[in-house]
Amino acid sequence: SQTIHQWPATLVQPVGSPLSLECTVEGTSNPNLYWYRQAAGRGLQLLFYSVGIGQISSEVPQNLSASRPQDRQFILSSKKLLLSDSGFYLCAWSVRGTGSYEQYFGPGTRLTVT
Amino acid sequence: GQQVMQIPQYQHVQEGEDFTTYCNSSTTLSNIQWYKQRPGGHPVFLIQLVKSGEVKKQKRLTFQFGEAKKNSSLHITATQTTDVGTYFCAGKGRRTALIFGKGTTLSVSS
Numbered sequence: 015s016q017t018i019h020q021w022p023a024t025l026v027q028p029v030g031s032p033l034s035l036e037c038t039v040e041g042t043s044n045p046n047l048y049w050y051r052q053a054a055g056r057g058l059q060l061l062f063y064s065v066g067i068g069q070i071s072s073e074v075p076q077n078l079s080a081s082r083p084q085d086r087q088f089i090l091s092s093k094k095l096l097l098s099d100s101g102f103y104l105c106a107w108s109v110r111g112t113g114s115y116e117q118y119f120g121p122g123t124r125l126t127v128t
Numbered sequence: 129g130q131q132v133m134q135i136p137q138y139q140h141v142q143e144g145e146d147f148t149t150y151c152n153s154s155t156t157l158s159n160i161q162w163y164k165q166r167p168g169g170h171p172v173f174l175i176q177l178v179k180s181g182e183v184k185k186q187k188r189l190t191f192q193f194g195e196a197k198k199n200s201s202l203h204i205t206a207t208q209t210t211d212v213g214t215y216f217c218a219g220k221g222r223r224t225a226l227i228f229g230k231g232t233t234l235s236v237s238s
Contacts, residue, residue, distance in 0.1 A: 048225065050228075055233075056230065057216070057228060057229065057230035057231050058171070058216065058228040058231075060225055060226075060227075060228070063225045071225075073225070104170055104171070106171075115159065115161070115176070115220050115226060116161055116173045116176055117161075117163075117171075117173065117218075117226065118173065119170040119171050119172070120170065121169075121170055122170050
């Protein structure tokens with residue numbers, strides 16, 4: 015069965031510090047991968063998605079970047095965090111090429127920038 | 129750009145009352161999906177609707193996809209406290225990524 019892992023679960027970082035959040039998927043190959051941010055009590059904002067290794071689409075201009083160094087690994091990074099980067103970061107995957115676009119979310123990382 | 133609007137933003141009901149959330153897209157969708165996020169948790173896929181006018185049921189939950197494939201609804205009959213959470217619709221247009229609505233947060237008092 016497929017599983018998706020995200021770490022860390024919670025993170026408190028000072029303004030101006032770097033960030034690296036990792037997401038890995040097991041049990042599937044060639045997935046589409048997604049990074050979302052959810053502010054407290056708000057909806058899901060799509061940040062990046064990837065249809066393959068090294069292929070990243072950015073949805074909104076921001077202080078963040080994403081990379082996909084391996085097929086089932088998706089990394090979200092920042093060189094210098096801003097207070098506005100606080101939120102709940104969710105990684106998700108979907109099966110590519112089958113016409114089914116349902117997404118499976120990881121447990122998320124709660125980031126607080128202080 | 130493509131947008132998916134969801135109403136209401138919040139809904140409080142007494143246990144046993146019905147609940148409905150509505151989703152409207154600015155463009156025609158190839159499919160629409162619904163997700164539920166429990167407080168403190170992550171979104172979990174509920175269902176996908178593909179056909180115009182499609183209706184699907186999961187126990188007390190009824191999902192509809194509009195004839196024009198631009199709107200959808202989720203209706204819960206006789207809510208229970210286990211139904212609390214935020215319900216998101218997500219539309220699939222031409223792009224690879226889904227467009228999520230902002231969600232409807234349901235609270236239920238017993």
